[in-house]
Amino acid sequence: MATAVRRRRFLLQTAGLAGATAGLGLAGCDSAGSGATLDVLVASYDKSVGASLGDQWDKVIAAFRKKHPGIKVKLERVPFNKIDKTLARRVEEGREPDIAQSNIFAPYGEDDRLYTAGELFNISTQADFIRSFADAGTVDRELYGFPFLASTPRLFYNKELFRRARVGDAPASWDELRAAAEALKAIGVKTPYGLQLGPEAAEDEALSWMLAAGGGFTDLVGYDFETQPNIDALTWLRDELVAGKLAGTAPERLDRTEAYEQFLRGDIGMMIAHPVLMGAADQARLPYAHAPFPAKDGGTPAPIGLSDWLMAFKRNGHRKECGAFLDFLYSGQSAAAYGGSQSALPVTYTASDAVRDEPAQRPLWPFIDQLPQARFAPVNMRSWPDVRGAIRRDVGRAVLDKGDPVSVLKSLDDAAAKAEVAGTA
Structure with missing residues (x-):
């Protein structure tokens, strides 16, 4: 609270x-x-x-x-x-x-x-x-x-850190995002990408990546977490960002508020953020820019709402x-x-x-x-508060060393099924 x-x-x-x-x-x-x-x-x-x-x-x-x-x-x-x-x-x-x-x-x-x-x-x-x-x-x-x-977020990045790391434009694919993160790490940036999977709003970060991979939390008939695009998204985060220390030391504990504060201090090079961050960055005289969050293989996916x-x-x-x-x-x-x-x-x-x-x-x-174009979590379902709690508790485990995205996504499907049954009881 x-x-x-x-x-x-x-x-x-x-x-x-x-x-x-x-x-x-x-x-x-x-x-x-x-x-x-x-x-x-x-x-x-x-x-x-x-x-x-x-x-x-x-x-x-x-x-x-x-x-x-x-x-x-x-x-x-x-x-x-x-x-x-x-x-x-x-x-x-x-x-x-x-x-x-x-x-x-x-x-x-x-x-x-x-x-x-x-x-x-x-x-x-x-x-x-x-x-x-x-x-x-x-x-x-x-x-x-x-x-x-x-609100709807975009990919914010520190222009001065990008300049020093010799990163040109904002990343337009996940490969470019990883390359930018590696360049930021090479110049000593503590957290090249601020992966916000802490309990404050892990569902928003997770949904952004899943949408960018072609997945999401639901299909046409209800919850559907254990899908190949969702597995691909969490697996990529585990293997390409977290394993290489490109997402800080504890992304499963990084909350949105803390990430914003770290970005303003120059400790985070890039991250998903909402327009409210602009006012704080302007006050801090931080050189920043923002761009659409990139789709996995390039292009612009639907943003979360x-x-x-x-x-x-x-x-x-x-x-x-x-x-x-x-x-x-x-x-x-x-x-x-x-x-x-x-x-x-x-x-x-x-x-x-x-x-x-x-x-x-x-x-x-x-x-x-x-x-x-905004896409929402299923906020119009009675079971959503319980399912959101399960995401906040569990999704960060999938991207850690030896984390198992398939097991975590299956557990979320199980939690969603139980929440749906409880909601109709």
């Missing part, structure tokens, strides 16, 4: 979120409202870190109230590392909020506790969600999880009010302002186009251009 808090603090320290809501008052439509009070449960972050999502929510709500004076909003903040458990407890106790932020939405959608997008949004707003993110939020053909704080999710619960009967609030949040200038920052990418086509048209937002353009 402490790791998750540390990661979120790092993101907020480097993101500059406070200016992201400057245009929020421009969106929405006038409405007298019903006199109802919306109970909104969101994640909170330490106030001491400077930029705070709590401050941003206050601005969102103030702007919404100007457009909808008849709808009150009661905001409840919960520490991010407790948000999922707090929401689950509230649901179990029959005290669902009207709107909640969480990493988990599939069980609530399957149990018919949530409003669908069709019950909340006008047609134009529904159609405006970027398809890859809308698909990830869909359960049984209904959109229940609304993407929020979206990441998002938190918003959802609206039925229990209190505030469908109209929930719809007004969420439609305001995701429409027009609201969505552009909320999504146009280094910590969160826009999740609608309209907002993406707006950010893409602003020269000041040029650093975000390559990340935004990736959004439609």
